Amino acid sequence: MIGKRLNTREFRKNRLAVLGVLLIILLSFLALFAPFISPHDPLKQKLDRGLEGPSFEYPFGTDDLGRCIYSRVVYGTRFSLGIGVLVVTATSIAGTLLGVLSGYRGGLFDEIVMRGVDIVLAFPNIILALVIAGLLGSGFTNVVLALSLTQWPVYTRLVRGQVLSLKKRAFVEAAKALRASNFYIMRRHILPNCLESVVVLGTLEIAHVIIFAAALSFLGLGIQLPDPEWGAMLKAGIPYLRSAPHLTFFPGLMIMLTVMAFNFAGDGLRDCLDTETDREVMAG
Secondary structure: OOOOOOOHHHHHHOHHHHHHHHHHHHHHHHHHOHHHHOOOOOOOOOHHHOOOOOOOOOOOOEOOOOOEHHHHHHHHHHHHHHHHHHHHHHHHHHHHHHHHHHHHHOHHHHHHHHHHHHHHHOOOHHHHHHHHHHHHOOOHHHHHHHHHHHHHHHHHHHHHHHHHHHOOOHHHHHHHHOOOOHHHHHHHHHOHHHHHHHHHHHHHHHHHHHHHHHHHHHOOOOOOOOOOOHHHHHHHHHHHOOOOOHHHHHHHHHHHHHHHHHHHHHHHHHHHHHHHHHHHHHHO
């Protein structure tokens, strides 16, 4: 079995990748310890304090109902990261297993799986997610389900392509000559050589999922108010863009920073794994 290994030295040299990892750690800290970091209840209304600008008491100001935007943004980290991690975990597992089976077995099963991939990929992801979310209704669970049903094909297509190449390699032929079972070959030789690419893709896909989830909430088909979700907060702040721009600025800033963090980290992982692969090719 051959595999790529993360070149940690090269990764540390990539300042954007390191910055991305640090931001992800910070965001995870906010999500885990939101009750201790938030100075106010994110759902508590104070109508007499509505639309206040940033201050010592309210670092990000208040919304139209007097709720602390800072506290709501911090709690919103839980929704965005939770949706991103759950969707990517589910789709990467399902898509990877389908890709391994499809690429290794071939035949009719491969045709059926790939035609399913083609059908899903024929529609823009956000449009298909909108349709599914519209049928299922709003809410956290339905958002996760809608996005999961649209994101799995990218993993299946990636892994299938790698499996088609790997199953022709000498170590797989040797395992077949030793009468190893197909299950053993896929588990021991095929799957481990696909995992690195899946991890890189998954890191990048979290950014896409977070944007899609925010878009669904912004359009009224995702997380609904009063839950403090960034996309829903953006929508609620649209009527006050001129009079109270902080209502949309801070949720939008958090979306941008989160997406940038995962993109930076994913690009760094990809570059390091590519470097390692190039060195193996040059050496061999």
